[in-house]
Amino acid sequence: MVQSVLGIVGGSGFYNLPGLAHAEWRHIESPWGTPSDAILFADIDGLPIRFLPRHGRGHKLSPSDIDYRANVDALKRAGVTDLVSVSACGSLKKKYKPGDFVLPDQFIDRTFARKTSFFGKGCVAHVAMGDPTSPLLHKALENAAKSEKIKMHRGGTYLAMEGPQFSTRAESNLYRSWDCDVIGMTNMPEAKLAREAELCYASVAMVTDYDCWHDDHAHVDVAAIIKVMQENTGKAQRLVARLARDFPREHPACPIGSDKALEVAIITPPEARDPELLKKLDAVAGRVLG
Numbered sequence: 387m388v389q390s391v392l393g394i395v396g397g398s399g400f401y402n403l404p405g406l407a408h409a410e411w412r413h414i415e416s417p418w419g420t421p422s423d424a425i426l427f428a429d430i431d432g433l434p435i436r437f438l439p440r441h442g443r444g445h446k447l448s449p450s451d452i453d454y455r456a457n458v459d460a461l462k463r464a465g466v467t468d469l470v471s472v473s474a475c476g477s478l479k480k481k482y483k484p485g486d487f488v489l490p491d492q493f494i495d496r497t498f499a500r501k502t503s504f505f506g507k508g509c510v511a512h513v514a515m516g517d518p519t520s521p522l523l524h525k526a527l528e529n530a531a532k533s534e535k536i537k538m539h540r541g542g543t544y545l546a547m548e549g550p551q552f553s554t555r556a557e558s559n560l561y562r563s564w565d566c567d568v569i570g571m572t573n574m575p576e577a578k579l580a581r582e583a584e585l586c587y588a589s590v591a592m593v594t595d596y597d598c599w600h601d602d603h604a605h606v607d608v609a610a611i612i613k614v615m616q617e618n619t620g621k622a623q624r625l626v627a628r629l630a631r632d633f634p635r636e637h638p639a640c641p642i643g644s645d646k647a648l649e650v651a652i653i654t655p656p657e658a659r660d661p662e663l664l665k666k667l668d669a670v671a672g673r674v675l676g
C-alpha cells in the first residue's frame with residue numbers, strides 16, 4: 387500500500403497554511419535547481435501535507451523565474467503522491483465571475499521561456515498528456531467545495547501564458563476564440579512536470595478578474611487581483627483543509643495511470659542512458675529506473 391501525501395502549491399496571495407499540526411518549514415535540495423521556498427511539512431487529521439508557495443513567501447519570483455522542475459522534484463522528494471495547485475486566474479468567459487473557483491481539465495501551453503521536461507539528452511521520455519488532470523482529485527475537490535459551500539465549475543481549459551505582462555486585448559480575444567475558459571501564467575509546465583514525476587495533478591483556478599476583453603469591466607490590474615485574492619485565500623484554505631480531512635489515507639491507483647506514467651514513456655534503452663542524467667532523475671523516475 388502507498389500512503390497518500392497531499393502536496394499543495396500555493397499561488398499568488400496563498401503563501402501559508404495556518405493552523406496545521408506538526409508544522410515545520412524544511413529546505414529540500416534538488417539537483418534541478420532551487421525550489422521557490424522551503425516546504426511546509428505538516429498534517430491534517432493524520433494526513434501528511436506538503437505546502438510550497440509557488441512564488442516564495444514575499445512573492446519574490448515572477449512566473450518566468452520559478453524553477454518548476456526544482457519545485458516538482460522537491461515535492462516528489464518530500465513524498466508527495468497527489469499535487470493540488472491553487473492559482474489566481476483571469477476569466478475568459480462571462481459565466482466565470484471573480485470569486486468563482488474553476489477546476490480546469492485541459493491546458494494550452496503558450497509559455498516559451500521555461501524548462502519543460504526532466505528528460506532529454508541521455509534519457510528521452512514522452513509522457514501522455516491527453517488527460518492532464520486527475521479525475522479522483524477533481525471528485526475530491528468538488529466534494530470538498532460542496533461541503534464548504536464554495537462555488538466551483540468542473541472542467542475547462544486553462545491558457546498558460548508567459549507573462550509577466552498581462553495579455554493584449556487581441557490575445558485575450560484570440561484565446562476566447564479558442565474556447566479557453568481561464569488564463570494564468572503558471573500551470574504550465576507545472577502540469578507536464580507533475581505527470582513526468584508520476585504525480586496525480588489538479589489545479590484550482592480562482593478567478594480574480596475578466597482580463598481585458600470584457601466591455602463592462604476595467605482591465606486587469608494587480609491591485610484588483612489582490613483584493614479578490616484576499617477574499618479568496620480564506621476560501622482556498624478552507625477548501626484545502628476539508629480536502630485533506632476527507633482524503634483517502636491510502637493513495638488510490640489513478641484511473642488514468644498518472645502514477646505510472648513513465649512505464650510506457652522512456653524510449654532510450656538502458657545501455658544508451660547518460661548516468662549523470664539518471665542520477666538527477668533519482669526522485670522523479672527512481673520507481674522505473676531502479
Ligand SMILES: CSC[C@H]1O[C@H](OP(=O)(O)O)[C@H](O)[C@@H]1O
Pocket residue numbers: 396397398399440441449472473474475549570571572573608611
Ligand atoms: C498576481 S497576478 C498574476 C500572477 O498570478 C497568478 O499566479 P499563480 O498561478 O501562482 O496564482 C498568475 O498565473 C500570475 O503568475
Ligand SMILES: Nc1ncnc2[nH]cnc12
Pocket residue numbers: 474475476477547552553569570571594595596597598606611
Ligand atoms: N488576467 C490574467 N492573466 C494572466 N494571469 C492572471 N492571473 C490572474 N489574472 C490573470
